[in-house]
Amino acid sequence: MGEPKLSRMKDKRWSLDGMTALVTGGTRGIGHAIVEELAEFGASIHVCSRKEEDINRCLEEWKNKGFNVTGSVCDVLHRHQRQTLMETVSSIFQGKLNILVNNAGIDISKQIIDNTADDISTVMATNFESAFHLTQLAHPLLKESGSGNIVFISSITGVKAIPLLSAYSASKGAMNQFTKNVALEWARDNIRANAVAPGPIWTPLLESVMVCFKI
Template sequence: MAETKLSSFKDERWSLHGMTALVTGGTRGIGYAIAEELAEFGASVHICARKQEDVDKCLEEWKRKGFRITGSVCDVLSRDQRQNLMKNVASIFNGKLNILINNVGTSIPKNLIDYTAEDVSTIMGTNFESCYHLCQLAYPLLKASGYGSIVFISSIAGLKAFPLSSIYASSKGAMNQFTKNVALEWAKDNIRANAVAPGPIKTVLLDSFMVCMLC
């Protein structure tokens, strides 16, 4: 197995050995980095993505590094696929899950007046509804683990207005509020919820946004 980042006895407090984690959108960008970081600290990780070839490529890379990472195909926009994903996770991790990283996100940069109903459904469904539903599905697994942690990958756009991103920003704003409600309602079950709101990070999503900005 790959060496973890635990360099001394003092660092044992950061160990994730014995922990299980699900990272959505784990084959690229922020999700890829999170999955690898969790594995480096000793967690058993499952990732999902829309394309089998992307999953296979990443799993092969991680296998060479000795990481305990599995993966499966899931388009989180599909309710049925979300349910199948969580069934897979429950089977792989024996009915328990310690960490849920709601990372998947999408954006369709347009002026506010130009958004279609389909655009709104796609963005809100991918960025917000999927997170909401995955939390519901993961709840019994997180509770059964005795120690659950949910991390939502939000965005600074959920706190500050930017051009060409009104629906994307709204989805992240909804995520921010949802995080607070999850934290409030599930604290009694020893399940924590936090949102991380990054600024611009060079990923495929940012590249596509910048192209639209320059058009």
């Protein structure tokens, strides 16, 4: 059974007891690690991804660790699925959400010239538009919580040019700017917005990029 991290710490200032969180793409990689970190600090979390089987496997794993996690299928590419997701979250957390982590993302690694119209719209919709829309949908829940937080999982590629990642990088650059606008507009609602821009982190997504780089 997972022991709450708080109880192992000398400094007891850090607790997420009673807090609620939504982590998109929580079944693998960075999102999975975020779920575990939040849960160890006592938060209740809802996750989504596209594969029910993966969600069920993760929920079983987290239940065995004593974490309070629920999950549902949502392909964040689709607007109506995002709406359903937020309705589910609102129902589970009684209309209050403290933390939204816009993590779900995909990469298409190609030369600029080889990106099709579909590549560009899929990457932008999955990585950027979904985060924009989920943020809009979450606004009443975040406001209602009295202390809302949004974390956008961006990327170093949103600030630095890296070969083969033009569409992906554009989606993250847009996310970085959107974060600033959210922080500005919603400070009055006591909602904070921050973007995290990781460098390479060894996950299935990074492995697919490495294949394209022939590394």
